[in-house]
Amino acid sequence: MLRYTLMRLGIFAGCLLVVWGAVYSGIFPRGFGDSNGLWILLLALVVSAPISWVALRKERDRASMHVVGRVDRMKANLEANRSQEDTADDTARAQSQPS
Known part of the structure; x- marks a missing residue:
């Protein structure tokens, strides 16, 4: 599971670098005002998701x-613990009943 997570993060980091370069070189549009960083992260996430899926x-x-x-x-x-508790409970009940 950790391996998959690290591979997924690696793909995202690669896409982040590519998108960052594409935005600053003018291939992709820049965000509005101060939202440029958020725009780059969102675009990298959208690009990396289908790549990771495949x-x-x-x-x-x-x-x-x-x-x-x-x-x-x-x-x-x-289930083993549950059956063990049931057996212990049945044994205790049988011992506590008068003969």
Whole structure:
């Protein structure tokens, strides 16, 4: 998951540099007034999103499988704890009832 996040940030940083250069060279329009920095960030985000979607498909699937595996393990542990508590509760009730 960390690998995917770092790769995504790397693509965003690359797009940010390209967009910054394109805005200051006049290829892309500048923002209004003092909003130029925000305009560059927004434009870099819009450009990097589809690039990340296509370029990181395999890494995203790998991260998704990792998350699914962790969720399945947590569900199994929760179910094991729940059944263990039920068994302990049943045992305690059986011992507390008079014969």
